[in-house]
Amino acid sequence: MLKMSTLLLRTLRDDPADAEVASHRLLVRAGYVRRIAAGIYSWLPLGYITYRNIEKIVREEMDAAGFQEVHFPAMLPKEPYEKTNRWDEYGDDLFRLQDRRKNDYLLGPTHEEMFTLMVKGEYSSYKDLPLSIYQIQTKFRDETRPRSGIIRGREFVMKDSYSFDLDDEGLAISYEKHRAAYIKTFTRLGLKFNIVSAVSGAMGGSRSEEFLAPCSTGEDTYVLCEKCGYAANVEAMVTKVAPYSGSTPSAPEVFDSPNTPTIDTLVELLNTKFGPGHKGSDTLKNVMLMADKKAISVLVPGDREVDLKRLQANMPGVKEIRVFEDADFAKFPGLVKGYIGPQDAKKNGIEVLADPRIVVGSHWITGANVKDQHVRFLTNGRDFAVDRYIEAAEVRAGDTCPECATPVIIDRAIEIGHIFQLGRKYAQALDLTVLDKDGKSRVVTMGSYGIGVSRAVAAIAEQTHDEIGLSWPREVAPADVHIIATGKEDEVFKTAQTLAEDLEEKGLRIMFDDRRDPSAGVKFKDSELIGIPFIVVVGKALAEGKVEFRIRKSGEKQEIELLKAVSAIYAAVTAS
């Protein structure tokens, strides 16, 4: 039983000045966490109980799925990470340290290497596979910008699993098992979530999905089709367009277009010059970019911007993409800033990437590569060539679903889980092989699966809180029932104490506000802030032999006969 008279807890009346998002604000105010440094937090008793409840659910679901729990150190030697090249690739995000002999160590940001080596050390036959193992571990990433309290910290707890299979079919099965286990886990945690397609990125692998918990303060943006259920991270959103069906126009026609620095001004000129009805989407925007020192041109309809994040996600292997600067233009005298068209790209030695909307046969109004001149009827396939199609244009609400062509909606969310088929990268680099039936050595294929355990505390808080405080799902809450004794008569406190003991006897987890000094109002406010799902008030109504039963979420209140209180409360709580 948690007794508030002795619980290490001080709730705050004011919002902390350094907290912006709701979960952060409330977790601090309700005395769950305290900030130690940027992105580094301590857990107070209430917070740690809540955290452990979540951890327990995650662990139970992993175990139930047949995955085995292991545990690695947080502090790791450099060597395995050098073999996979991540000692360098991870860059400044890696926390590095040295021992007294000046040997290099790191604080693990993720543990692919260690898991791979563990399996390599024990197993060497196909008969040992498949295998899925996991750990719940503190990870360290020196994020350039930790933010939103415990949503993005530099030290956080992650459950990471890895599956090991002989072949792709096996990997697909392991992947499905994890997917199913994740659905159970997040459902039990009381989270609303969407499973969305994600970009596998540089790691390769054939399939990757994210579990996103919708929430306005989330950092991820995703699209959702309410009709067919298609969901994708905007980075992975696919643009589906019909082939060009119009007629092919006559030869391109160059025209004067002074003072048209923006698409809007160009459209205005077009409407004056060639009659009304021209739209930004009739024009073609040529965005010049540098991708790891290579100049590329990205073609998008004039009414859209290039989404650099999406572009990057769809260019695996490319580390840095930035917009053209004056110095870059200087290197390409054929490019007339503000009047660039794709006609001369080949001549200028520039690769042309295009949004799928720029279909073959379609014609566009775009720059003529001459100052103050544009061209119309410039036709894809005839007047210019696209080297490669790419998803790089910004995604908007109302864009069409690639599955069923319904307009999609856009929402923000917190990434709470990520599953993906890793493939053989790590097994290859660390030489994890097994002998197959024929005695031939084969590289194992892996899957990687993560749940942000500490982040889940914040995600649940984000989705469940209201104006007055936290409001946890029962299994996550630090207790099932919050019993408040009000007034000053010993009788009230004795009755409350007995009620608490009886309910605890029945297996409920109880928090008992047995403080003598604070007024009833203070205790009510605290209980609402702390967010335990059921509140029982023993006080005024006791004179009539009653106690008050409240439901935190709905605010419903009812009086219950004291004599029936234990069974009535037990029934109400366990039915929830």
Next chain:
RNA sequence: CGGGGCGUAGCGUAGUGGCUAGCGCGCUUGCUUUGGGAGCAAGAGACCGGGAGUUCGAAUCUCCCCGCCCCGACCA
């Protein structure tokens, strides 16, 4: 890393060169109060983020450093 903001008691804050740094919450003691963050009285608690400088005098001005928050970039 670029842009913006902030740093005064456990928390929230006032204080733009002048006396002993002010207030609210919280904390301690006493009395009163007791169903929606009670009242009165008396207390404890601050090297004003750190360092250097300007000045008769610095929380306040200057320089350097450190830390924190927000937007962006970044985030297997």
